Amino acid sequence: MPLLKILSVLSLVALTTGCVSSAVEPQIRFGVEALVPPFESRDDNGQLVGLNIELGNALCAELKSSCVWVDQDYASNIEALEAKRFDVIMPMTATAARRERIDFTENLYPLSSRLVARQGSALQPTAESLKGQRIGVLAGTSREAFAKAQWQPAGVTVRSFRFNDQLVASLQVGEIDATLQDSIEITHALLAQPQGQAFAFAGPALDDPMLGSGVAMAVRKSDTALRDKLNAALERLNQNGQYQMITQRYLPAEAVDSPIYFPNGEGLPFSDAVRIGDTVYLSGVLGSGADGELVKGGIGPQTVQTMENLRAALQSHGSSLDNVAKCTVILADIKEFNAMNEVYKRYFPADRLPARTTFAAKALVLGARVEVECMAVAVR
Structure with a gap:
């Protein structure tokens, strides 16, 4: 050819x-x-x-x-x-x-992880409340990883199940005391069913980076x-x-829209934080030490402690200082504005400073020199 x-x-x-x-x-x-x-x-x-x-x-x-x-x-x-x-x-x-x-x-x-137990059990989604209890989780889920890391070391028995119907059956016959589940999935599988009338959500939704x-x-x-x-x-x-x-x-x-409330640990009439979707709203934070007393030394040390407390509060609710969008700063004396700023600005990158409002009040709780509240985005 x-x-x-x-x-x-x-x-x-x-x-x-x-x-x-x-x-x-x-x-x-x-x-x-x-x-x-x-x-x-x-x-x-x-x-x-x-x-x-x-x-x-x-x-x-x-x-x-x-x-x-x-x-x-x-x-x-x-x-x-x-x-x-x-x-x-x-x-x-x-x-x-x-x-x-x-x-x-x-x-x-969005995702919501909640504890489900028999009605009247008084169980709460904390290691202290669940000590000695048997908690069911689905194998391979973020809830399994969370329960084994956060609850199991405190004396909680964590049982993993491959299938949800097996887990639900164990809960119904009392082989486990509660289950940590996606709220929509467990509602469909149990709570909305006739056989689920004896069960209910126990405590608020959990907010932890391990859960996403x-x-x-x-x-x-x-x-x-x-x-x-x-x-x-x-x-x-x-x-x-x-x-x-x-x-x-x-x-x-x-x-999507329902707020998740995190009550004040001392029983005061406000929540320490409220989360809606990926947005975290923090209540005002003071410069109190581990003993609950304001640190001494005036505006400088109090601002440092306030910002450290703010950092800890954000981390406990799935966010960080890097994800703060807006802050409000309240001073007992507006003349301490510059001294507060010298400390405050050290906690944020110069190109990622949150929006902010600052004003002075006649007096703050406990005689504090400064109080800071913030709104942040949860870490994904």
């Missing part, structure tokens, strides 16, 4: 191959454990249904890709993601420990391009209203 004809044939093959290749629709492979209604489960026909399934399909459509759903046990999904069994874990809570291994998109929706603040999608650390595409698609769903149309069918309004 002449060389020119051979080249022509090869060119035709290359063009044909290129056309076939370009016609192949890109895919996004989601790993999912379809056992958690109303988030992800299968209907009577075996079809995947639920909030996360609808969000995933909407994201794929936005990215002009096809969704491939891969059944995956939740407890081992990080290992499966790293082994490239699929491309995205749907869903997963972003925590600092998990971020060491994998990456996350922006949150899909919302539900996201997880990708491999090397897949930053996929992460960014998913984030961009999620933003477009927000802009065009599809996100709201999907989530409002599954998430109660309080899942």
Whole structure:
């Protein structure tokens, strides 16, 4: 065959191959454990249904890709993601420990972790209240990690379950005393069911960095391009209203808007903090030491102690000084404005100073020289 004809044939093959290749629709492979209604489960026909399934399909459509759903046990999904069994874990809570291994998109929706026990049990979600009790958690979840790290060393027995129906059954027959769960999941699985009438939420929702603040999608650390595409698609769903149309069918309004209150530890008539979504509102903080007394030395030492107390309060509620958006500073004497500023500015980077209001009052509680309250964003 002449060389020119051979080249022509090869060119035709290359063009044909290129056309076939370009016609192949890109895919996004989601790993999912379809056992958690109303988030992800299968209907009577075996079809995947639920909030996360609808969000995933909407994201794929936005990215002009096809969704491939891969059944995956939740407890081992990080290992499966790293082994490239699929491309995205749907869903997963972003925590600092998990971020060491994998990456996350922006949150899909808020998360609320709460203790559930028999009505009248008087249990609270604290290590002191749960000492000697048996607490059930789902294996592989951030709640399992939290309970084992924060409660187990204090004498709480933490039992892990692979499936929620097994956990719920153990709670009903008294094999465990309480369970730490996602509030929507446990409401659907137990509290909203006839057999769940004897159970209720025990105490307020927990606020701890180990538990995370919302539900996201997880990708491999090397897949930053996929992460960014998913984030961009999620933003477009927000802009065009599809996100709201999907989530409002599954998430109660309080899942997004209801405040979480953290009562004052001394029984005073205010909360030390209130959290709404990712926003943390702190009550005023004084320059009191560990003994509850104001530190001595006037405005300088009191401002230092106030800012240290503020740092601790933010950390205990899932935020930090780096995430403060707005502060109000109240002085007993406006003439101490400059002295307060000299200390205050050391606690924030020069290019990330919070918005602020400062004024003087005739007197502050306990005779304090300064009081500071702040609003901050929870750390994701």
